[in-house]
Amino acid sequence: MRSLDPTERAVVNGLQGGFPLTERPFRDAGAELGLSEGELIDCLGGLVAGGQLSRFGPLWNAELMGGAVCLAAMAVPLERFDKVAELVNAHPEIAHNYERDHELNMWFVVSAADPDRIDQVIAEIECETGLVVRAMPKTREFFVGFRVEV
Amino acid sequence: MLDATDRRLVAATQSGLPLAPEPYRVLAGRLGLAHAEVIARLRRLADDGAIRRIGAIPNHYALGYTANGMSVWDIEDASIAEIGAKVGALDFVTHCYERPRHLPLWPYNLFAMVHGRTRDEVRVKVVEIAALVGPAARAHEVLFSTRILKKTGLRLAA
Numbered sequence: 001m002r003s004l005d006p007t008e009r010a011v012v013n014g015l016q017g018g019f020p021l022t023e024r025p026f027r028d029a030g031a032e033l034g035l036s037e038g039e040l041i042d043c044l045g046g047l048v049a050g051g052q053l054s055r056f057g058p059l060w061n062a063e064l065m066g067g068a069v070c071l072a073a074m075a076v077p078l079e080r081f082d083k084v085a086e087l088v089n090a091h092p093e094i095a096h097n098y099e100r101d102h103e104l105n106m107w108f109v110v111s112a113a114d115p116d117r118i119d120q121v122i123a124e125i126e127c128e129t130g131l132v133v134r135a136m137p138k139t140r141e142f143f144v145g146f147r148v149e150v
Numbered sequence: 151m152l153d154a155t156d157r158r159l160v161a162a163t164q165s166g167l168p169l170a171p172e173p174y175r176v177l178a179g180r181l182g183l184a185h186a187e188v189i190a191r192l193r194r195l196a197d198d199g200a201i202r203r204i205g206a207i208p209n210h211y212a213l214g215y216t217a218n219g220m221s222v223w224d225i226e227d228a229s230i231a232e233i234g235a236k237v238g239a240l241d242f243v244t245h246c247y248e249r250p251r252h253l254p255l256w257p258y259n260l261f262a263m264v265h266g267r268t269r270d271e272v273r274v275k276v277v278e279i280a281a282l283v284g285p286a287a288r289a290h291e292v293l294f295s296t297r298i299l300k301k302t303g304l305r306l307a308a
Contacts, residue, residue: 011206012206012208012213015205015206016203016206016207016208017203017204018203018204018205019167019204019205021174021192021193021196023175023189024171024172025173026169026171037171041170044169044206045169047206048166048169050212051209052208052209052212053206053207053208054207054209055165055166056169056206056207057163057207058167058192058195058196058201058202058203059201059202059203059207060160060163060164060200060202061199061201061202064152064199064200071249073256085299085300088299088300089299094300094302095300095301095302096298096299096300096301096302097298097299097300098297099295099296099297099298099299100220100294100295100296101294102291102293103255104255104293106299107220107293107295108299108300134256136250136252136261137250138247138248138249139249139250140230140231140247140248141246141247141248142234142235142237142238142246142247142248150208150213150214
């Protein structure tokens with residue numbers, strides 16, 4: 001893992017939101033950070049190419065696109081764990097799936113354009129695995145001032 | 151809700167903005183829209199919450215944040231709105247949601263995701279949350295991820 005230089009650090013810390021909606025946004029954002037338009041563009045290009053940033057741009061709210069997302073958890077017997085992971089992951093609606101250190105040891109996210117599809121996928125997984133799926137849809141989202149300090 | 155042009159804008163920006171002096175003009179050219187319209191639409195979508203934020207989307211793992219702890223809390227129902235807002239405002243909490251309990255197996259109704267460079271760093275941050283929450287939390291745990299079994303990311307319908 002390459003460490004960030006001071007300019008990259010300032011850009012990552014200072015530009016995780018609030019990118020201006022102006023005609024020359026890199027010039028305007030750069031001015032805040034003490035960088036020229038070209039310096040900021042080059043720095044961001046390097047961070048994206050190097051993988052330190054997944055991307056630079058808008059973070060869209062998936063649910064407002066009309067889709068639905070639901071977290072779900074299962075308590076999977078250890079001797080069947082890999083087989084069950086295979087069955088769960090085979091569904092294209094499973095966006096991610098993590099093993100966690102708890103009795104509920106498999107945690108996955110079901111996402112679908114049609115909200116009814118979420119319940120269907122959960123029912124299919126229960127049928128295929130013979131295990132109970134605990135649906136944990138979010139009932140409220142709290143404001144997150146998401147910032148990674150580097 | 152989004153109209154058809156908004157959806158084309160989503161599709162055109164899902165992998166990021168053009169890294170060019172006039173990124174919105176480049177998008178406008180690709181979509182056959184006026185420069186000012188692209189800016190106005192993005193501003194409306196940001197105001198409506200369809201865009202959470204615009205900026206650098208960090209790759210936690212590549213930045214050294216390899217420990218990922220899901221802290222879960224059993225909060226009195228009467229306090230959840232107040233406590234959730236406080237916990238969500240902490241700068242090291244990346245997601246914060248209320249979710250249903252599944253008693254008796256799962257008493258927790260507040261989820262706060264915490265990232266750190268090490269598990270100990272995550273544990274220290276969870277202690278900070280516990281201090282902030284105080285007696286409104288009847289119990290809590292941290293579930294570390296031990297393996298990523300699948301990660302494709304969410305795909306948005308365009």
